[in-house]
Amino acid sequence: xxxxxxxxxxxxxxxxxxxxxxxxxxxxxxxxxxxxxxxxxxxxxxxxxxxxxxxxxxxxxxxxxxxxxxxxxxxxxxxxxxxxxxxxxxxxxxxxxxxxxxxxxxxxxxxxxxxxxxxxxxxxxxxxxxxxxxxxxxxxxxxxxxxxxxxxxxxxxxxxxxxxxxxxxxxxxxxxxxxxxxxxxxxxxxxxxxxxxxxxxxxxxxxxxxxxxxxxxxxxxxxxxxxxxxxxxxxxxxxxxxxxxxxxxxxxxxxxxxxxxxxxxxxxxxxxxxxxxxxxxxxxxxxxxxxxxxxxxxxxxxxxxxxxxxxxxxxxxxxxxxxxxxxxxxxxxxxxxxxxxxxxxxxxxxxxxxxxxxxxxxxxxxxxxxxxxxxxxxxxxxxxxxxxxxxxxxxxxxxxxxxxxxxxxxxxxxxxxxxxxxxxxxxxxxxxxxxxxxxxxxxxxxxxxxxxxxxxxxxxxxxxx
Amino acid sequence: xxxxxxxxxxxxxxxxxxxxxxxxxxxxxxxxxxxxxxxxxxxxxxxxxxxxxxxxxxxxxxxxxxxxxxxxxxxxxxxxxxxxxxxxxxxxxxxxxxxxxxxxxxxxxxxxxxxxxxxxxxxxxxxxxxxxxxxxxxxxxxxxxxxxxxxxxxxxxxxxxxxxxxxxxxxxxxxxxxxxxxxxxxxxxxxxxxxxxxxxxxxxxxxxxxxxxxxxxxxxxxxxxxxxxxxxxxxxxxxxxxxxxxxxxxxxxxxxxxxxxxxxxxxxxxx
Numbered sequence: 001x002x003x004x005x006x007x008x009x010x011x012x013x014x015x016x017x018x019x020x021x022x023x024x025x026x027x028x029x030x031x032x033x034x035x036x037x038x039x040x041x042x043x044x045x046x047x048x049x050x051x052x053x054x055x056x057x058x059x060x061x062x063x064x065x066x067x068x069x070x071x072x073x074x075x076x077x078x079x080x081x082x083x084x085x086x087x088x089x090x091x092x093x094x095x096x097x098x099x100x101x102x103x104x105x106x107x108x109x110x111x112x113x114x115x116x117x118x119x120x121x122x123x124x125x126x127x128x129x130x131x132x133x134x135x136x137x138x139x140x141x142x143x144x145x146x147x148x149x150x151x152x153x154x155x156x157x158x159x160x161x162x163x164x165x166x167x168x169x170x171x172x173x174x175x176x177x178x179x180x181x182x183x184x185x186x187x188x189x190x191x192x193x194x195x196x197x198x199x200x201x202x203x204x205x206x207x208x209x210x211x212x213x214x215x216x217x218x219x220x221x222x223x224x225x226x227x228x229x230x231x232x233x234x235x236x237x238x239x240x241x242x243x244x245x246x247x248x249x250x251x252x253x254x255x256x257x258x259x260x261x262x263x264x265x266x267x268x269x270x271x272x273x274x275x276x277x278x279x280x281x282x283x284x285x286x287x288x289x290x291x292x293x294x295x296x297x298x299x300x301x302x303x304x305x306x307x308x309x310x311x312x313x314x315x316x317x318x319x320x321x322x323x324x325x326x327x328x329x330x331x332x333x334x335x336x337x338x339x340x341x342x343x344x345x346x347x348x349x350x351x352x353x354x355x356x357x358x359x360x361x362x363x364x365x366x367x368x369x370x371x372x373x374x375x376x377x378x379x380x381x382x383x384x385x386x387x388x389x390x391x392x393x394x395x396x397x398x399x400x401x402x403x404x405x406x407x408x409x410x411x412x413x414x415x416x417x418x419x420x421x422x423x424x425x426x427x428x429x430x431x432x433x434x435x436x437x438x439x440x441x442x443x444x445x446x447x448x449x450x451x452x453x454x455x456x457x458x459x460x461x462x463x464x465x
Numbered sequence: 466x467x468x469x470x471x472x473x474x475x476x477x478x479x480x481x482x483x484x485x486x487x488x489x490x491x492x493x494x495x496x497x498x499x500x501x502x503x504x505x506x507x508x509x510x511x512x513x514x515x516x517x518x519x520x521x522x523x524x525x526x527x528x529x530x531x532x533x534x535x536x537x538x539x540x541x542x543x544x545x546x547x548x549x550x551x552x553x554x555x556x557x558x559x560x561x562x563x564x565x566x567x568x569x570x571x572x573x574x575x576x577x578x579x580x581x582x583x584x585x586x587x588x589x590x591x592x593x594x595x596x597x598x599x600x601x602x603x604x605x606x607x608x609x610x611x612x613x614x615x616x617x618x619x620x621x622x623x624x625x626x627x628x629x630x631x632x633x634x635x636x637x638x639x640x641x642x643x644x645x646x647x648x649x650x651x652x653x654x655x656x657x658x659x660x661x662x663x664x665x666x667x668x669x670x671x672x673x674x675x676x677x678x679x680x681x682x683x684x685x686x687x688x689x690x691x692x693x694x695x696x697x698x699x700x701x702x703x704x705x706x707x708x709x710x711x712x713x714x715x716x717x718x719x720x721x722x723x724x725x726x727x728x729x730x731x732x733x734x735x736x
Contacts, residue, residue, distance in 0.1 A: 412520065413557040418567070420517050421630065422545035422574035427582045431570065435561025435613065457583070 015265065016105065017205055017234040018098035022124070026081040028208070032056060035178050038081045042147055042181070045154065055167035055177030062171040068357070069295040069324040073269060078210045078241055080179045082124040088145055089129050099123050106232065108201050115447060117196035118143045122213055123203050125181040133196075140189040141225075143198055146214050149185035156187060160218055164247035164275050164303075172271040176212045176245040183213030183244065186227060187220070188254075194225040197259075197445060202242075204233035204268070210241040217248045217256065219282075224255035228448065231262040239294065241269045248276035250284050252306070257285040261448055263455055264293035266322055272298045275330075280306035287443050288315040290327050291455055299357060301330035304338035304369075311340040316440045318459050319352030319384070328357040328389075329373075333366040333399075344375040345437050348384035349459070355387040356405075364395040372402040378436050379409055380429070430460040468532045469495040471516070471549075471638040471669055475527035478508075478515045485511045485730070487694040488527065493669040495637060498683050500705050501673045503691035504713045506731055509673045510554060512691070513640040516671075517551045518544050531638070545571075546578035548637030552627035552644050558616040564626060565596060565610035568633055575634050599632040603659050620647035624656055632663035639668050645676040657682040677709045692716060693726030 024041060026034055035056050039049040064071060089095050092109050103109060103121050112119045118132035120143070127145030136143070142153065149157050167177035184200045204211050219225055233240060242264065250256045256276065264270055270293040276284040286300035302311035317325035331340035346354035356375045377386035388405050410432050418428035434441070434453055441449045471493045478486040485508045493499050501509050515522040516529055518541040528537040531547055539547075559567065573586040586592075596610060603625060615623055624644050631639055641660070645653045653676055660670070661682040672679060680702075688704040689696045692713070697720045698704065708716075717724035 411557065414559055416519055416541060417553070417557050418559065418571075419541040420545055420551060421567070421571035421634065422542050422578075423570055424542050424574075424582060425540075427570065427574075430582075431562055431567065432559060435559055438561030438613075 015234050018102055020206055021096060021098065022082050022084050023086055024081075024083040025079060028079055029076040030056075030078070030080055030179070034080055038179060038181065041081070041083065042150075044150060047158065048150060051162070051167075052178050052180075055174050058167045059171060059174035059178055062174055064171060065297075068297045068326045071269060071271070071295065073239065073241060078208055079206060080210050080212070081181060082206055082209060083126055084123045085126065085128050088127050088148070090131065092129060095128055099128055102203060102205065103129070103201065106201065106203070106230075108199075111199070111447060115196060115445065116199050117194055118198045120145055120184050120200040121203070122182045122200065122211075124206055124209060124211065127182045127184075132198075136194060139192050141192060141194060142185065142187040144185050146183040146185050146216065147181065149216070153185070153187070156218070157185070157216070160216060160247070160249055162247070164249065164277055165245050165273050170273060172243045173245055173273045176214060176243050176273070179210070180212045180214035180245065182211075183215040184217070184227070185215070186217040186225065188218070188223040188225050190220040190251075191222045192220075193223065197226045197228045199228045199230070202229065202231040204240055204242065208238050208240060210243065213244050215244065215246045217246075217258070219248075219250050219254040219256045221251045222253040223251075226257040226259065228259045228261075228445070231260070231264060233265045233268055235265040235267065239267045239269060242272070243269075244272045244274075246272070246274040248274075248284060250276060250278045250282035252280045252282060254279075254282045256283070257287065258300075259287040259444065259448065261289040261291075261444075261452060261455075262293070263291045264296075266292060266294055268293045270296040270298065272296075274298065275301040275303065276311075277303045277305055278309035278311060281308035283310045283312070285312040286314070286329070287440060288313070288327070289440060289452055290315070290317040290325050291459060293323060293325070295324045295326065297326045299328045299330050299359075301332070302340065303332045304335055304340070306335045307337045309335060309338045311338075313340070313342045314440045314443060315344050316437045317344075317346045317354045318456065319346070319348045319354040320459055321350040321352060323352045325352070325354040326357055327355070330359045331361070331371060333360075333362040333369040333371065336365065336367045336369065338366060339370040340372070342371075342373040342375075343439055344373075345440060346375070346377045346386055347380065347433055347436065348377070348386050349380035351383040353385040353387075355389060357389040359391045359393070360401065360403075361393040362396050362399050362401070366396050367398040369396070370400045373404070375405045376436070377405075377407045378433065379407065380433075426460070430457050433460060469637075470530070470532065471671075472530040473512070473516065473527070474530065476512070476515065476524065476529065477526035478511055479523045479525050480511065480521060483730075484525070485694055486515065487726070489691070489694075489696055491689065491696065493638060493671060495669045496667065497686045498665070498670045498672060500680060500685035500688045501671055501691060502675070502688060502705060502708050504727070507691040507727060508694045509691055510642055513551050513642050513671070513673060516640060517541055517549060542574070545634075546575055548575075550631055550634055550636035550639040552624070552631055552639065552641045554642040554646060556615045556623050556627060558618075559614040560616050562614050563611055564614050567614050568596065568610070568630060571630065572633050575636075596633065599629060599663070602662055603629055603632065604655075605629065621649075621652045624648060624652075625659070628656060628659050628663065635664070636668060638671070639665070640671045640673070641679075642673045643675070644672075645674055645679040650678065653678045654681065677705070680705060690716060692720060693723035693730065695723055695726075697723050
């Protein structure tokens with residue numbers, strides 16, 4: 001029984017909540033007044049206020065998506081803005097005790113000391129803590145929360161903000177555009193390589209909370225960076241909504257890797273739009289691990305706009321009881337000699353449902369482009385489900401396209417083999433699942449790989465017998 | 466039954482309702498080597514898998530005892546933790562799982578039979594040191610342990626990986642199922658030598674083979690011949706030699722009943 005106690009302790013690592021002591025909590029619901037109030041709270045310039053109000057109109061005019069998963073959200077029953085502190089702190093000690101404790105329990109300050117180049121920690125609507133290593137700041141790297149960026153780097157922000165994902169893109173991008181708050185802004189100057197990861201951690205604490213962070217990353221010519229985000233929330237009986245927008249711009253020869261490991265509670269709607277544009281010879285990599293949530297709809301995209309641009313998208317989705325992971329990838333080849341690779345792995349268990357939804361589009365003139373898609377699904381029991389929706393649009397013939405899909409169950413022979421070496425069936429299943437997602441895990445920095453394997457082991461608890 | 470023995474008593478085994486073994490009796494003492502021979506389809510692999518506890522091999526009558534304990538109803542992992550091992554003829558691939566990681570779990574469980582999932586593994590340093598020693602002994606490249614279990618292994622690599630596992634797990638009794646099949650002459654010799662070097666002599670071995678060379682470094686104390694689901698003859702090393710020389714036809718003439726069952730079974734298999 002010793003391990004059972006352990007596991008409960010582990011789950012508590014994420015499923016805890018602290019008292020609400022906020023500086024400001026907007027009324028529930030969504031209308032022009034609320035949007036204007038958010039903008040006013042943030043002391044925003046007129047253009048951003050206008051942008052928000054326009055986006056609200058677009059949100060209201062757009063129907064709910066008719067594909068993907070069932071979205072049962074009462075938009076008037078959500079808190080759109082909660083301000084936890086007056087301003088972001090630059091040391092953990094500046095934070096209110098319960099918020100500091102939260103991030104301590106999540107291990108963020110410890111990770112910052114050990115292996116990160118910079119950290120942003122967002123609590124409810126606002127970034128409450130930010131840091132960046134001094135040497136990077138001296139070389140012109142900017143890593144601030146998005147609100148600070150609007151104030152302090154107005155020209156850069158105005159030049160790029162919403163150029164990759166306009167509010168008209170989809171209903172939830174419009175919603176985010178109207179009520180966005182927090183998120184990260186990163187600028188890496190030409191030729192600068194940020195060796196250690198920059199990390200953001202998003203934490204929802206309040207019930208019926210909507211978190212709408214907005215992230216914009218610009219990596220200039222020949223520069224590189226690795227951005228990692230983690231997301232968690234405690235379990236409430238009512239739904240919360242996470243609708244982020246992430247825009248990435250990779251200039252000529254730049255390399256950007258964006259890694260997400262999210263482990264949402266089971267009642268979070270996670271409806272996120274993530275898109276990158278890649279210029280000549282740039283490489284954009286999305287590494288996306290989706291655990292938890294009630295419904296995730298997320299399709300990281302790369303638009304390859306100039307010759308030699310490359311896209312790599314690796315995603316893993318784990319759908320357990322009451323969860324639907326509708327995840328995938330989108331690659332648009334808009335220039336010749338561009339190449340993309342998509343690897344998608346999904347695991348369904350205890351009645352969970354996972355879907356791969358992907359688009360490969362090769363536009364006219366994108367000759368000699370290459371795309372390869374591999375999606376593998378692992379179904380752990382007969383109650384669970386997996387679907388694949390691959391879309392391929394070709395406007396050019398002189399291209400190479402590959403698509404492979406497989407659906408498998410954990411084989412009796414594999415289980416027997418491992419058990420014949422002394423592993424219990426549960427241990428053997430966990431090992432097979434860990435092996436299944438190894439192509440993603442091996443791309444993660446060691447600390448995250450350990451975390452990912454631990455999360456998978458947690459999800460696997462009680463799956464046998 | 467006395468301690469330090471593996472006994473199979475009146476074992477009847479069916480696969481998907483088809484009877485394959487029809488009353489096998491066998492006792493191996495620790496330190497003995499038994500060769501199990503017989504034509505294809507006579508039930509040799511079935512016997513091995515039934516002893517190891519494969520879920521598709523249903524024991525309809527009889528029992529298996531290890532050191533006097535009836536293990537017929539035990540799960541495969543419980544048998545492994547009591548000191549049973551089987552080197553498979555065609556081990557299955559486990560993509561994404563590194564041989565070293567898998568072996569560390571296996572070793573931790575087998576050496577600490579009461580271990581529960583999530584509990585401490587054998588210390589990394591100690592494990593690595595021992596793994597390296599064993600791999601050196603088997604003339605295996607250290608890189609090999611980083612590969613995914615049986616994934617893309619050549620025939621020879623698979624068999625050596627099985628022997629490596631046996632070396633690390635140090636079972637009381639091991640069943641080697643055609644560890645020579647698919648190997649060239651030199652590879653068989655190496656395998657034979659390896660089994661002896663990793664201390665096969667201290668274990669009880671049941672070697673299923675067609676090949677004299679596998680027995681070269683592991684001369685059997687006892688040879689059994691399986692035909693039509695029964696052991697029809699048991700003898701010393703000279704029996705193995707004779708079978709290699711003469712084949713199975715004389716035995717079929719001598720045991721027409723078993724030969725008829727063999728033919729019937731082969732017929733069933735083709736349906």
